[in-house]
Amino acid sequence: MLFSHDVVIVGSGLAGLRAALEVAGRLDTAVISKVYPTRSHSGAAQGGIGAALGNEEPDRWEWHMYDTVKGGDYLTDQDAAEVLARDAPRAVYELEHMGVPFNRRADGTIAQRAFGGHTRDYGQAPVKRAAYAADRTGRVILDSLFGQAVSRGIQVYAEWLMLDLIVRDGRVAGLTAYELATGELHVLRAKAVLLATGGFGRLFETSSNCFTNTGDGAAAAYRAGLPLEDLEFIQFHPTGIRGLGVLISEAARGEGGILRNDLGEPFMARYAPTIKDLAPRDVVARAIAAEIRLGRGIGGGDFVHLDITHLGAERIRERLSDISSFVRIYQGLDTTEQPIPVKPTCHYMMGGLPTDLEGRVLDAEGRAVAGLWAAGECACVSVHGANRLGCNSLLDLVVFGRRAGRAMADQVPGEAFGDLPPDPGQATRERIQALKSRTRGERVSDLRAALQKTMMEDCALFRTEAGLERALGIVDDLESRYRRATIDDPSSRYNTDLIEALEMGNLLALARATLVAARTRTESRGAHFREDFPERNDAQWLKHTLVRQGESGPEISYRPVTVTRFQPRARTY
């Protein structure tokens, strides 16, 4: 069927919903989402949302901006970091007014806790900057925003999967979407499409991300010939539950938790003498990996301990109850008495669709792409640079989601619908048909497991030219096998077999683009660590990478970094 809306927002996580609330009532708006809105990954966010409210101790937005820039290893665009840090207190109070039940202090003001890389006085000591609701902050914000969306009557197409952008004469005119319940393919025509499809942490074997995080929006834009920015910067969170990757929030260390090696040593003092366990994630994740490499993992194994036993049962129950129940369920351990076995887990994509400060998607020449916007984890403003600080993503979603919504509300009314091609669903239909028509071939799930393993081995915390080359060779092989792969389920209703096969196409494209970007950047910065080029090299590499699908594979170009207040300096903690 053909549907028409002024604005179609793809994704109902916090970025998509926050943008929707700005345009609803002013423009005919629809939100489509692969999962029921409240199941979006934003609902899994645990630890908090950063803002220099100064409720617990003195704080300033300038310190927050500085931490964000330094945390991003100076690849952060500083105009974006300034917007983020300045707007943060307003954004948090706005959420409070929308009904978000933040934890409170005795005087009734919003409580705040410490988080990695957030400091006072430009790096002197940790500061309590994260507003939170126990360890389910994303859950309560997502539920509140969804409640707002329902009360304003925003049209939601739930369990609809965007497959392709429809682009004609350089203008995005709509998209194709697959309805899970019926197997129907729909065309949604729009004056503006906003992509808020989240990250693609499912590219890695060990991941904190939900199963739907397969980068569909980024991949659709990439297929349409648009560039993706800074893909090589992929965050590994230091503390995933060993063997599972399920996240143990940084809030555990924010509340005073300590990482220990096999000797019981609080080893972070060696790697970040000033802020120790509250160093940014890239630093802590590499420190854990270094301890493991030196044979000081627990029992000589590939994990360390996160100890929160000294916080006391009451504090743990009050503020870290969800993570404690994860540990009880998955490891059979009691966090009030036993340390948690942890190792780094893939967590967040710093890169994504390049946008300006109002969420307009930019092409490789830096020009706005007509009809296309992006916000949230799938976008790259770039506010997180080479390494995102904890608590800055939830903030990014509501600050830049709102800005994108506002800008669309201002600009879209003056615009006409773009022309659709004669058969707008053709390319998508052919892709689905090809998968459904093959009767013999390998199963997609096997290919996906091989891809995730390869990315884990060669493109995770430590990278080398040889490893990245090897991974690219495996991706070549997996791509040709994917072209012959088959699915078992021929049905139309809730065909998750087909969905996973379509997602695999996206993961493969993003893997190749990521590997090429990582191979090209011959320096180490933030989350991108090249063992063969261990130093940061500002003279050559203080620039953003753009990668776009060319005739014969990914093509690389660059974009300058915006530096305003803080000149790049050596990064120590």
Ligand SMILES: Cc1cc2nc3c(=O)[nH]c(=O)nc-3n(C[C@H](O)[C@H](O)[C@H](O)COP(=O)(O)OP(=O)(O)OC[C@H]3O[C@@H](n4cnc5c(N)ncnc54)[C@H](O)[C@@H]3O)c2cc1C
């Ligand atoms: C376990 C965990 C804990 C975290 N904790 C914190 C924290 O405490 N603080 C913090 O700042 N950050 C945290 N983060 C990071 C943060 O939660 C995410 O970066 C953020 O929620 C992403 O939000 P989003 O709106 O961009 O997308 P998501 O919330 O990921 O939502 C993506 C949306 O896109 C939709 N979608 C995707 N593909 C398609 C498609 N093809 N068609 C239609 N719809 C599609 C999905 O249905 C979904 O609605 C955490 C992340 C994880 C994984």
